[in-house]
Amino acid sequence: MSGDELADALALADGRRHPAAVPGPGPGPESGRAPGHPEEEAGAGHRRGHTDWPRARAAAAAAGASRRPPESVTVSLAEALGHRLAAPLTALTDLPAFDTSAMDGWAVSGPGPWELAADGGPGVLAGTDDPAPLPDGRAVPIATGARVPPGTTAVLRSEYGEVVGRRLCLPRGTSRDSSRVPSHGTDIRPRGQECRTGDELLPAGTPVTPAVLGLAAAAGRDGLPVARRPRAEVLVLGDELLTSGPPRGGRVRDALGPMVGPWLTALGAEVTAVRRLGDDAAALDAALAGTAADVVVTTGGTATGPVDHVHPALRRLGAELLVDGVAVRPGHPMLLARLPGGALLVGLPGNPLAAVSGLLTLAEPLLRAVPGTAPGTAPGDRPADPPPRNTTADTTADTALPTAPLLEEVHGHPRDTRLVPVVQDGRGVRPLRFAGPAMLRGIATATALAAVPPGGAATGAGVPLLRLPWA
Ligand SMILES: Nc1nc2c(c(=O)[nH]1)N[C@H]1C(S)=C(S)[C@@H](COP(=O)(O)OP(=O)(O)OC[C@H]3O[C@@H](n4cnc5c(N)ncnc54)[C@H](O)[C@@H]3O)O[C@H]1N2
Numbered sequence: 001m002s003g004d005e006l007a008d009a010l011a012l013a014d015g016r017r018h019p020a021a022v023p024g025p026g027p028g029p030e031s032g033r034a035p036g037h038p039e040e041e042a043g044a045g046h047r048r049g050h051t052d053w054p055r056a057r058a059a060a061a062a063a064g065a066s067r068r069p070p071e072s073v074t075v076s077l078a079e080a081l082g083h084r085l086a087a088p089l090t091a092l093t094d095l096p097a098f099d100t101s102a103m104d105g106w107a108v109s110g111p112g113p114w115e116l117a118a119d120g121g122p123g124v125l126a127g128t129d130d131p132a133p134l135p136d137g138r139a140v141p142i143a144t145g146a147r148v149p150p151g152t153t154a155v156l157r158s159e160y161g162e163v164v165g166r167r168l169c170l171p172r173g174t175s176r177d178s179s180r181v182p183s184h185g186t187d188i189r190p191r192g193q194e195c196r197t198g199d200e201l202l203p204a205g206t207p208v209t210p211a212v213l214g215l216a217a218a219a220g221r222d223g224l225p226v227a228r229r230p231r232a233e234v235l236v237l238g239d240e241l242l243t244s245g246p247p248r249g250g251r252v253r254d255a256l257g258p259m260v261g262p263w264l265t266a267l268g269a270e271v272t273a274v275r276r277l278g279d280d281a282a283a284l285d286a287a288l289a290g291t292a293a294d295v296v297v298t299t300g301g302t303a304t305g306p307v308d309h310v311h312p313a314l315r316r317l318g319a320e321l322l323v324d325g326v327a328v329r330p331g332h333p334m335l336l337a338r339l340p341g342g343a344l345l346v347g348l349p350g351n352p353l354a355a356v357s358g359l360l361t362l363a364e365p366l367l368r369a370v371p372g373t374a375p376g377t378a379p380g381d382r383p384a385d386p387p388p389r390n391t392t393a394d395t396t397a398d399t400a401l402p403t404a405p406l407l408e409e410v411h412g413h414p415r416d417t418r419l420v421p422v423v424q425d426g427r428g429v430r431p432l433r434f435a436g437p438a439m440l441r442g443i444a445t446a447t448a449l450a451a452v453p454p455g456g457a458a459t460g461a462g463v464p465l466l467r468l469p470w471a
């Protein structure tokens, strides 16, 4: 029975019509039809023991949470980006560190008019360490950010003053209650306005964003204590893979080596290596036994073909299978295991979109749950943008997922969750074409994967979204 026939049979058995192409051209190898791709029915007889999708995500999160809290390392500001603070960020200085002029103009002492020094010079510039005291009735030019001289009562903005000879006055006709008449402290940023030395500016665990780097530098820090990220090693399996040029001689280009490492980085891991092992069982045994990573991610070799070495290697090693197959399409052969040394292994199926499904079903919740994992990149970390009106918690998953209404019906798998590449379109999401298990063309333009429940989802139905780290 062909994949199409099998899909038809399953659809009939479920009282459904054949899953249609949504949207796009008719069936065919290049149709790129999204929902209900017949290949996704492959292996329907191999589903025994498959974990349902929300439970697989929960199991991955539990496995990640069971990892030891990571050690703290102090790194330069540039290196700290994307980590989490391992300790509170405290200020090494008052901010501002001294009373500072907020404007270009004149530092003035007492009510005007004021007398300017004979040799005005450039006045007090930013960076001047120790300006001379300003006697009552005097003024001196001052630049934004300069330390105000002792005795200064206010700063008069350059556009509010007029210099006549050596006298600084307010423009003729300025009434006494005008906002231009400087009162005590006008346009002076007092020392300590933002913080005092020793103040806690941010708590431990805060994601280090570009804004945090700026604050840390302003507060006097040269480095930051951060939680080390979980180390991830990627093992790409398959003799048929080429690392350059177009497919030839029955071989295909390795699409996962270039994709999985950066994807794991975006999910908060420190990728220590991407290694291509071919279909060499002994090399896989050695790599798994000798890994120094916290998380090993394999690609390919999860099924039951003659050179699918992942299950046999895990058996030989005495690994504990935590999830052995997931009721999700594509990607149902994905697996999660704990190696004897404690490292976790995520086995991604070789079909490229199935591998993406495994990344978001297992690797993402796992890495997010590891203490100290980098932030802000995980799909559930923030609401969809723009925030969908009907955001609700998906309580069946380990974390609350945002939801958005489908702009087109998506046919479901009879029993399994379907992960369908979608693009945000206004307040809803639109399923994309070219979403077959071996295709990346759809996901490359997607903003999320929609989790379509068994049986499908009608137009307008809210579906949970797994947002892509960069979308
Ligand atoms: N008898 C059964 N056969 C298969 C089943 C099943 O249930 N019963 N499931 C199918 C499904 S679904 C998937 S997904 C794949 C998973 O297979 P593996 O994880 O063992 O992956 P491979 O056999 O190594 O490769 C599958 C496919 O993907 C291509 N591939 C692999 N690695 C890469 C890569 N790095 N870049 C690009 N393409 C890659 C590979 O050439 C194959 O075409 O099993 C089905 N079979």
Ligand code: MOO
Pocket (backbone or CB within 6 Å): 039, 040, 041, 042, 328, 329, 330, 331, 332, 333, 349, 351, 353, 354, 355, 437, 438
């Ligand atoms: O359909 Mo498989 O599930 O390609 O991943």
